[in-house]
Amino acid sequence: MEIIEIRNLSKTYNPKTIPVHAVNQVNLTFKEGEFTAIVGASGSGKTTLLNMIGGIDNPSEGEVCIASNNLTNMSETQKTKFRRDHIGFVFQSYNLLPVLTAIENVEFIMEMQGRPVKERHSRSKELLSAICLSNRLHSRPGKLSGGQQQRVAVARALAHKPKFVIADEPTANLDSRSTADLLDIMVKLNEQEGITFIFSTHDQRVVDRARRVIVFEDGSVKEDYNK
Amino acid sequence: MTTRLAWKNIWRNKTRSLIFIGAAFFGLALAIFTINLMKGIAAQRLDDAVSIQTGHLQIQNKDFNTFREIDQYIADPAQVRALLKDQPQIVSITERMVSEAVLTTPENTSIAQLTGVKPEIEIQFSALKDYLIGGTFLEGDLPKPILVSKKTAERLKLSIRSKVIVTLKAVSGEIVGGAFRVSGIFETPNTPYDENNAIVKYSDLGELSGIRNPHEIAILVNDRMQLTRIEGFLVKNLPSDYRHYSWITLLPQLYAFNGFTEAVSMLFTIIILLGLGFGLLNTMNMIVQERTREIGMLRAIGQSKWSVFFMLVKESGFLMFIGSLTGILLGIVIVNMTSQTGVPLGSGFALLGIRATIYPVVVWPMIVMVCVLATILTAIISVFPAFRALRIRPHAALRD
Ligand SMILES: Nc1ncnc2c1ncn2[C@@H]1O[C@H](COP(=O)(O)OP(=O)(O)O)[C@@H](O)[C@H]1O
């Protein structure tokens, strides 16, 4: 089943001065459970595309539909709520809340949603054990390595069972060992939870682990294949 | 949830938060102390002035305040005393006789208002005893003792036990005179009072002037807030031959000065609060700036604008209230302690009628006012950085 449909999506920065066509007439669909890498050189438009899919940036043209909800027609408030309930985000620089412990970070979105404490706890513990951090439940991010922090970030993105997870260069700040560990975990969670992952990268070792690869160049899809 | 996060956030940069909290703590403690010390000064000046001069309330013959004739006395003081007997707020009552008089020595002459007092009552009632710089109040073995001011003593070349001739117009219309002896010399901070007043015994003045009745019945109360109530009572019950005056009417300058003191200490407090307000604004602006990425992340993962807004408002609130509430408490504790022991100010302000030791007075309405002002200020200030945070867009989280 298709959960994301992108039609004629374009983004032009500085349209009035020196226009930059960061994303140009892109059409794409993503199916439930896919594990997709968006690959391309720096500046090719990967971040811009992911931001529009995630509803944190508005397209100049075209539309993004997620499970039949047209993001383009939503108000800012509706989009915020939609992101909270249906999209998971993993950032290049982890972006955990430094004042919260690992488990509190994982619970954070469920807490925003007002889910019961019991449910939050059991879900977070389950995920923290899946990312092999059961022994660091109460560590703050400052006490964790970069790789461990990014695993917590993945757990946070998944905790509330979103429709899909977007990860913009999730391994860019990690060494190769941590990169491999993180990919293992993403693959495992993709399989166990059936969660759709879309991540951008320019690291060939990461591309090797993807099942679908979209090659991006100058804001357009150059190649799109399943392995 | 944002409350818990806000609370945790303020401890991220402990040094910065503690500096601000410390500033609020000491600033507010100082403000509370100052307000109450100033109130203590005002209260002390008032106590001195009303006890020496007018009382909080004064009852006179209805014409006396205008004409000041010797025969315009209170015809039936027992009736007035009976009337006042059941007023629980009244702590002290004194009856005084007043006459214009000329004081003469071989060296010089001086005009004074001569007040006849009953020493055993007056020594309780009046603070004048505290301003004696030589001799005793009207006690002792001297016949016809008189208290004169240092000013008068200098002009008339008087010292303790020296003789002074007092001349005045008796009730009969005759000019009469008598020899008095200086039993004490006083110097109050109120120079006009000193230049114009001398004190003798009620009985001595009565004998000389030929009357027995007082011209003034002065009253001290334990709670000035009750004055209007007592005045209301007097309006209803005081015989129409008499009139009553409050210290506010009789000492308008003192009343104005006290209002001024209050305004100055409030202004001082407002300046401290404004300083703290700018400190808070600066701190919170820094916080928003530093946390741009984090706030962007919160917005990206679905925290609403207003929830971010209120999280920051709560952070401002915590910073302000931890410091100021503890500071206000410390201020109250210090005021309470020093209201027993007194604050030694030294004699430097004697010219202003400020005694060397001041007992601060806890003024709850002012303390409440400070709390209200601090709250309003925090509410206003905290909005600005929080508004800045509203402009942070989610993709700020992705910038490197
Ligand atoms: N906010 C912006 N304003 C102007 N140009 C931008 C902005 N963000 C990105 N760009 C430009 O858009 C293009 C695509 O950028 P980006 O989506 O970040 O690519 P990638 O993530 O693949 O490196 C680049 O040329 C970049 O300079």
Ligand SMILES: [Mg+2]
């Ligand atoms: Mg990028």
